[in-house]
Amino acid sequence: MEPITDSIRVLYVDDEPEFAEMAATFLGREDDRFDVEIVSSGTEGSARLADESFDCVISDYDMPGQNGIEFLETVRDDHPDLPFILHTGKGSEEVASDAISAGVTDYIQKSGSADQYALLANRILNAVEAHRSRRIAAERTRRLETLISNLPGMVYRCRNEPGWPMETVRGEVEDLTGHSAGAIEGDDGVVWGEDILHPDDREEMWATVQAELSAGDTFEVTYRIVTEDGETRWMWERGRGVYADDGELDALKGFITDITERKQREQELAESESRYRTLAENFPNGGVFYVDRDFRYQIVSGSGFDPLDTDPDDIVGRSVSEVERFPEELIETIEAVHEATLAGASERVEVPYEDRVFEIRTAPVREDGDVVAGLHIARDITERREREEELQRQNERLEKFARVVSHDLRNPLNVVEGRLELARAECDSDQLLEAEQALERGQALVDDLLSLAREGKVVTETEPVPLKEVVEGCWAGVETGDATLNVDADRTVVADRGRLKQLLENLIRNAIDHVGPEVTVEVGRLADGFYVADDGPGIAAADREAVFESAYSTVPDNTGFGLAIVGEIADAHGWDVTVTESAAGGARFEITGVRFAA
Missing domain, CATH: 3.30.450.20 (PAS domain)
Structure with missing residues (x-):
């Protein structure tokens, strides 16, 4: 039993107030925790029990109106477990039997000895402690059963x-x-x-x-x-x-x-992580990072770490902020990328690291539709950035060159053209005709030089382009005479449409200029590109590399820039262009490295 530390409220019912007050005094002397309230009848006792809470009831037996047993039966209707002690001067087996049947807790006979109050106090304490213990045990049992059921x-x-x-x-x-x-x-x-x-x-x-x-x-x-x-x-x-x-x-x-579902999920995650680990270990020219939902690196691998003084093992198991070699500004960027990726977004950022530049592409890893991790792929793009910067400088020089050609050469040629018009009005001479032809050649050279300068730029905007459709459009836009076109290139290439069109027009013009108006031109497919071929005399093997040089031509009065422009457009797309012999013995220009649209 748990000891009682607070006060014990006792309701004492007796039709003799003087005896009840004396009993209350003795009880107080026995234990100062007793707080005794006295009423003179069972009716009053029932009313007090209805209004307030008591720890024990002590009642006389022989009282007018309602005796102690009848009062006990009334109490038990509303308080079946409340300790009830019958303290009576009328001792008989019949009264004791009735009291036990009614559910009395204890039974004590009144006597003239003061010792009876020590006994009464002890019986009250035992009854209250037992009642409180049962109540606590019942509450604990109820809570335990509730817990177990839930x-x-x-x-x-x-x-x-x-x-x-x-x-x-x-x-x-x-x-x-x-x-x-x-x-x-x-x-x-x-x-x-x-x-x-x-x-x-x-x-x-x-x-x-x-x-x-x-x-x-x-x-x-x-x-x-x-x-x-x-x-x-x-x-x-x-x-x-x-x-x-x-x-x-x-x-x-x-x-x-x-935990079956958890085990299955752990197995799925393990299989997923294994797949990404294989990717990481075999990823070329970059690094692969597998980040869990606690922003900690679970997989770090790839050849991208080779040029850096960083061991992937120093990163695994840590968050970004815990990696010692990561500077503060890099940590802020990567944490933002982690957060966005685990929220379901795909990201692409460029970050500097020491003396290099890395491009990081991210994708959320999903299992059953839920994002469980983030996959980050980092590539060292330092050399690419350097090439792009060099190309930018080259483009700026070409732009400057184009402005000089356009302004400083066109103006004098325009003046010459005007003077020729004035001279023809005054006289008719074959010399003027020769001068006019030379002027036209000069203007064609200026146009091709400007085109060559502009085509040297990097292609930045591409789109899916139907190759056959563009070829047929180019054929209709070029003076082809009695020439024949055969097209077997029903593919969609990823290219700059306008510059692809110029490349094809130049190759078609080249075939007509070098073979003649009755040439047959064929455009066909390659595994990674396409070709443009003719049935002319072809190009000697020793001259095949030179044809793409500026101003090279075997046709009189030709500027020699047409194939050079073809080479520049191919380079701008990242393609390769070579010349070989066609099936008919003519020239065959092969453009490879082309990306096709799905």
Whole structure:
């Protein structure tokens, strides 16, 4: 019993107030925790019990109107467990029998001795302590039953034997195992360690539990069971030993819950992580980072770390802020990228690291629609950035050159053209005709020089372009005479449409200029590009590299820039262009490295 530390409220019912007051005084002397209130009848007593709470009732038996037994019966209707002591001067077996039948807690006869109050005080204390203990125990039992009924699993007590025979089981027993609680309890029913525990886990379970109990009072294990319908499920169990007074291990008690879904998810995540680990270990020219939902690197690998003084093992298991070699400004950028990726976004950022520049592309890793991790791929783009900067400088020089050509050459040529017009008005001479032809050649040179300068730029905007459609459009826009076109190139290329058009027009013009108006031009497919071929005399092997040089031409009065422009446009796209012999013995220009649209 738990000791009483606070006051004990006692309702004393007696039709003799003087005796009741004396009894209250003696009780107060015996224990100062007693707080006694006196009423003179059972009716008054019932009214006080209805208004306030008391720990014990003491009542006389022989009272007018309602005797002590009748008052007791009234009290028991509303307060079945309240301690009730009958303190009466009328002692008889009949009264005692009736009192016991009515549910009296104790029975004491009045006497003239002061010792009776010490006995009465002791009986009150015992009754109140027992009542409070029962109430506390009942509340604890209620709370425990509520807890068990709401637990996602079962609680148990079993003997510490290899079969783990269950003495008691409560909770979601049937949901977990398919067996009822009654079928598992006792020695004659289903035995946990023999009929439910998975055969492959029995020996390991026994060894693990015994080892953990030897090291301490508790154990924690994960294992499989086989349900009544043959399904295998994963369980998590936490328990402790129950020891006898002599210190011997008597039994086990604990809690078991189903973790099958968690185990399946862990397996899926492990398989997913394994796939990404394979990617990371074999990723060329970059690094792969696999970041969990706690922003910690789980996988860090790839050849991108080779030029850096950073060991991937120094990053695994840490968050960005915990990596010592990462500067503060880089940490802020990467943390923002992590957060966006784990929120479901794909990101692309460029970050400087020491003397290099990295491009980081990210993608959320999803399992069953939920983002479980982030995949970050980092590439060293330092050399690419340097090339782009050099190309930018080159483009600026070309732009400057184009402005000079356009302004400083066109103006004098325009003046010459005007003067020729004036001279023709005054006289007619073959010399003027020769001058006019030379002027036209000069203007064509200026146009081709400007085109060549502009085509040297990097292509930044591309789109899916139907190759056959563009070829046929170019053929219609060029003076082809009686020439023939055969197209077998029904592919969609990713290119700058306008510059692809100029490349094809220049190749078509080149075929007509070098072969003649009756040439047959064929455009066909290659595995990674396309070709433009003719049935002319072809180009000698020794001259095939020179044809792409500026001002190279075998046709009189040709500027020689047409194929140079073809080469520049191909380079701007990242393509390769070569010349070889066609099936008909003519020239065949092959453009490779082309990306096709899906």
